[in-house]
Amino acid sequence: MQLDFVWKAVLIIIMGTLLLRIAGRNSISKLTVSELVLMSTIGPLLSRPIENKGIWTSFGVASILILTVFVFQFLKLKFDSLELLLTGKSTIIIEDGILNMKNMKKTRLTTENLKMRLHQLGITSINDVAWASLEVNGQIGYKLKPNSQPATKQDIQNLVRLIETKILESK
Incomplete structure (x- = not known):
């Protein structure tokens, strides 16, 4: 054998x-x-x-x-x-909270698939997105609108200082 x-x-x-x-x-x-x-x-x-x-x-x-x-x-x-x-280049698929349907068709990305991928990124509404692009590696790049962005440590520290100032002024 x-x-x-x-x-x-x-x-x-x-x-x-x-x-x-x-x-x-x-x-x-x-x-x-x-x-x-x-x-x-x-x-x-x-x-x-x-x-x-x-x-x-x-x-x-x-x-x-x-x-x-x-x-x-x-x-x-x-x-x-x-x-x-x-390699290609990234393609804008959301602009100011509005889907770019022309580019969505070009990239063969359905609205439901996009929503699912945005949910995986922690984004619940397309209206919260300033812009989003389909990157060459298939990932979604995005920037949230200012009112939809999570608070940063600096934002919280500024808020704490403002509250402390208001408390001190009221005494």
Whole structure:
């Protein structure tokens, strides 16, 4: 009985772990498009040796894929236009408490999905949002209207001072 698949499986796990650690360990939601393509390509590529397709060839191709992503990342740092082409840019989806339906359609984001994601951020009403954007990593960036922003430590300290002043003045 041939047991070479055992050492191949162990080697695949070791090399796969090593290659993915080198590539980076962002969560899926934080991956760029090229990183997501890389991660989804490496899985099937690393399973090829089990089918006797050449273990070292698979590791070599996986290494080249990772190197290509690193080159793209470097080039994106050097050339802003390339970053815009490869990564995209954030899209405004709420302006002054009003949904930008054109951009919502463009990003294929439904109103219900947006409301759910805003609730996860602690925002209960779209009317409370000064602006919100769908970022390139899929997250929602936002700024609340001044009246809807939570009180800061400084706001509370100012209020305490004001109350203390009023109490002292009334004596």
